[in-house]
Amino acid sequence: MDKTLDIDQERLIADFMTLVSIGSHSREEANVAAYIKGAVEELGYVVAEDHAGDIVGGNTGNLIVRVPGNPNWPTILLMAHMDTVAPGHGVRPIRHADRITSDGKTVLGADDKAGVAGLLHLLTVLHSTKEEHPPLEVVFTICEEVGLLGAKALDRSSLQASYGFVFDSGGPLGSIVTHGPAQAKMKALVHGKAAHAGMAPEKGVSAIEVTSQAIAKMHLGRIDDHTTANIGQIKGGFATNIVCDLVELYAEARSLNDDRLRIQQEHMTQVLQATAKQHGVFAEVDWTASYPSFALPQDSFLRIIATNAMNRMDVTPTFVHSGGGSDANVINSKGIPVINLAVAYQQIHTLEEWISLDNLTGAAQMILEIVRATSDYERHV
Numbered sequence: 001m002d003k004t005l006d007i008d009q010e011r012l013i014a015d016f017m018t019l020v021s022i023g024s025h026s027r028e029e030a031n032v033a034a035y036i037k038g039a040v041e042e043l044g045y046v047v048a049e050d051h052a053g054d055i056v057g058g059n060t061g062n063l064i065v066r067v068p069g070n071p072n073w074p075t076i077l078l079m080a081h082m083d084t085v086a087p088g089h090g091v092r093p094i095r096h097a098d099r100i101t102s103d104g105k106t107v108l109g110a111d112d113k114a115g116v117a118g119l120l121h122l123l124t125v126l127h128s129t130k131e132e133h134p135p136l137e138v139v140f141t142i143c144e145e146v147g148l149l150g151a152k153a154l155d156r157s158s159l160q161a162s163y164g165f166v167f168d169s170g171g172p173l174g175s176i177v178t179h180g181p182a183q184a185k186m187k188a189l190v191h192g193k194a195a196h197a198g199m200a201p202e203k204g205v206s207a208i209e210v211t212s213q214a215i216a217k218m219h220l221g222r223i224d225d226h227t228t229a230n231i232g233q234i235k236g237g238f239a240t241n242i243v244c245d246l247v248e249l250y251a252e253a254r255s256l257n258d259d260r261l262r263i264q265q266e267h268m269t270q271v272l273q274a275t276a277k278q279h280g281v282f283a284e285v286d287w288t289a290s291y292p293s294f295a296l297p298q299d300s301f302l303r304i305i306a307t308n309a310m311n312r313m314d315v316t317p318t319f320v321h322s323g324g325g326s327d328a329n330v331i332n333s334k335g336i337p338v339i340n341l342a343v344a345y346q347q348i349h350t351l352e353e354w355i356s357l358d359n360l361t362g363a364a365q366m367i368l369e370i371v372r373a374t375s376d377y378e379r380h381v
Contacts, residue, residue: 007121007364009357015039016093016117016360017100020109023089026146027058029082032116036082036140039120040065043127052153056143062150064158067123067136073378075135077164077336078122078367079151079327080115081144085349101354108353110345110360115167116140118343118364125368133375137161141327144168148291151330159336163302165370166328166340171320173313173362175342176306179321180329181226181254182261182293188272189284190214190236194245204243205281208236211247214275214283218268227255228323229264256293256321291325294332301377302339309373313365341366 024032037047046066053061063082069075085107092103102108119138126133137159141150169177190211195204211234220229229252236247251268255261269285276283296302303319310317328340343366344359 007125007361007368009361011124012117012121012361012364013095013100013357015120016113017095019113019117020091020093023091024083024109025086025088026083026143026149027056029058029142030060032082033060033063033140036063036116036120040123043123045123050153050155050158052142052150055153056149058142060142062142062154063140065123065136065138067126067138069133069135070378071135073134073375074162075137075160076371076374077137077139077159077161077331077338078119078371079139079141079164079166079331079338080119080168081112081141081150081327082116083143083145084109084111084113085145098358099354099356100360102351104351107349107351108355110353110355111170111348112144112168112343114343114345114355114360114363117360118167118367121364122367122371126371131372133371134378135160136371144327148325148327148330151327152291154334156334156336161336164331164336164338166326166331166338167343167363167367168326169322169340169342170345170348171342173342173344173359173366174310174315175318175320176303177322177326177328177340177342178296178303178319179256180294180325180340181256181323182258182329183252183254183290183325184261184265184287185290186249186251186253186265186268187286187288188249188251190247190249190272190276191281191283192243192245192247193281195243197241197243201243204245205279206243207247207281208244210276210279210281210283211236211249214272217271217275219264223264224260226257227253227260227264229253229268252290254323254325256295258293291329292333294329296337296339300337302337305370305373305377306339306341308376309366309369312369312373313362315366341370
């Protein structure tokens with residue numbers, strides 16, 4: 001019979017509310033990192049901080065907690081991120097009868113402090129039960145919200161893990177992300193020709209008009225089942241009496257399929273440059289890869305472990321594709337196969353963000369059952 005220890009809901013809730021109360025915008029995670037270090041070191045585990053903060057210009061690095069386990073089993077990676085989107089300073093969590101929210105002036109930060117709280121609770125449970133488990137590397141990353149920068153800066157050679165699990169996805173408990181998109185970001189400079197808007201507008205070429213016409217021709221939004229594209233920001237112009245001669249355009253494209261992503265990038269580039277040429281001007285377009293796609297094979301053993309963990313909770317696993325990136329994209333690209341599991345936060349990146357008490361507890365239980373299911377799997381390999 002498996003050893004079990006029910007999640008201490010009150011302790012978990014208190015820990016979560018403390019975590020979200022500590023402001024940790026991207027590149028400003030030092031205070032929450034200090035809290036995590038204190039909690040982990042109190043249990044007697046070793047915490048290392050890497051140099052990711054120096055690389056990305058932040059005030060702390062990623063934290064790596066190494067938990068000894070059965071030395072005959074492979075090391076397992078478990079991950080969540082410490083940073084939140086803005087506005088995330090001065091969070092005042094409010095506990096309601098069935099959920100936790102902010103006071104409506106900030107985000108709550110359940111993305112991803114629900115994952116962080118669950119991992120900290122896991123360490124408490126394992127410390128108490130002394131149950132057998134694989135060696136663990138529990139990683140708390142920085143700067144996930146601004147391009148997965150902490151995961152990118154994570155030195156693969158510093159990790160022993162053979163495979164792992166990321167706890168940072170929305171959706172109901174049981175949702176398991178096995179496919180994530182690649183993202184590319186575009187910066188374009190659309191050149192026009194300046195002229196006095198009142199005295200000689202015909203001598204000018206408005207970069208704003210050129211850009212507007214190009215955007216109108218682009219395929220944007222939901223392109224197909226795998227691909228999306230979005231214009232995120234436009235900058236240009238100095239005064240109403242000057243025909244604008246330069247526009248900066250920022251956009252992105254994502255796809256689960258690398259070829260479709262490339263086609264979408266080429267389409268957006270071609271439309272911008274062709275429209276500019278029609279007006280006798282030109283556009284400079286530069287694309288930067290943000291993160292790669294990942295796809296877990298149908299026969300992956302990670303699906304088996306995740307399914308067994310959900311079965312232990314009487315939760316039906318649902319394998320899904322995601323339109324968003326996560327640290328899982330980067331870690332897979334580093335050669336460590338991982339999947340991203342939902343911790344069931346709601347309305348993230350808004351002032352209405354919330355998480356139910358049941359889901360907060362369920363996410364912590366799920367993390368524990370993932371480790372137990374992993375142990376069972378390794379016993380029978």
